[in-house]
Amino acid sequence: MSAFFFALVTSFVLSAGARDQLLVAYLRAELGPSTGLLATALACAALTGALAGWAGGRFAQMLSVNASQMFVALALLLSAAELAWPIRGRMPEEPTRSLGAAALTLILRQATDAARFVVFALAAALALPHMAAGGGAMGGMAAMVAGYALGPKLAKLPLRGLRLGLAFMLAVMAVTIGLSVRGLIS
Numbered sequence: 001m002s003a004f005f006f007a008l009v010t011s012f013v014l015s016a017g018a019r020d021q022l023l024v025a026y027l028r029a030e031l032g033p034s035t036g037l038l039a040t041a042l043a044c045a046a047l048t049g050a051l052a053g054w055a056g057g058r059f060a061q062m063l064s065v066n067a068s069q070m071f072v073a074l075a076l077l078l079s080a081a082e083l084a085w086p087i088r089g090r091m092p093e094e095p096t097r098s099l100g101a102a103a104l105t106l107i108l109r110q111a112t113d114a115a116r117f118v119v120f121a122l123a124a125a126l127a128l129p130h131m132a133a134g135g136g137a138m139g140g141m142a143a144m145v146a147g148y149a150l151g152p153k154l155a156k157l158p159l160r161g162l163r164l165g166l167a168f169m170l171a172v173m174a175v176t177i178g179l180s181v182r183g184l185i186s
Contacts, residue, residue, distance in 0.1 A: 004128075004135040007053065013139075024148050037102065042141045042144055044110060057129025078114075080171040
């Protein structure tokens with residue numbers, strides 16, 4: 001059960017101010033309330049979170065314990081880099097109102113975000129990858145609901161500092177795990 005809660009909380013927290021959450025908030029503000037948009041965002045978050053957990057579990061089966069832990073360190077380091085990278089993309093000026101286009105964009109943004117990297121790492125590191133997959137899906141869905149609910153207010157929150165702080169913490173965790181696997185610290 002701890003894999004579920006770790007994945008749920010980290011997925012939700014690491015999605016704060018992420019590209020996918022900002023897109024949902026923007027589309028909500030531009031298009032107005034839409035249950036179709038919310039359902040699409042929830043489905044995409046559930047899909048990508050579950051796939052990240054499943055892939056992490058499958059990957060862990062192929063690795064030894066030390067290799068698996070080193071892989072977790074690498075995934076955490078990639079998450080830290082994604083969190084620290086500034087979000088510079090512009091939002092679409094004329095939304096097409098196409099839920100298919102929104103779904104594709106959300107899936108592409110979520111496939112390489114910090115939250116899914118960490119769900120992948122948790123599934124690879126912990127004994128129950130299906131629980132990490134479920135937690136990642138639920139945490140991502142909660143982040144989409146928060147983005148949808150906040151709408152234009154989300155962009156006004158000081159999320160850059162939060163994301164940099166989270167990036168620093170993930171980088172420290174990655175280095176610590178990597179050094180402990182190499183036997184340089186115990």
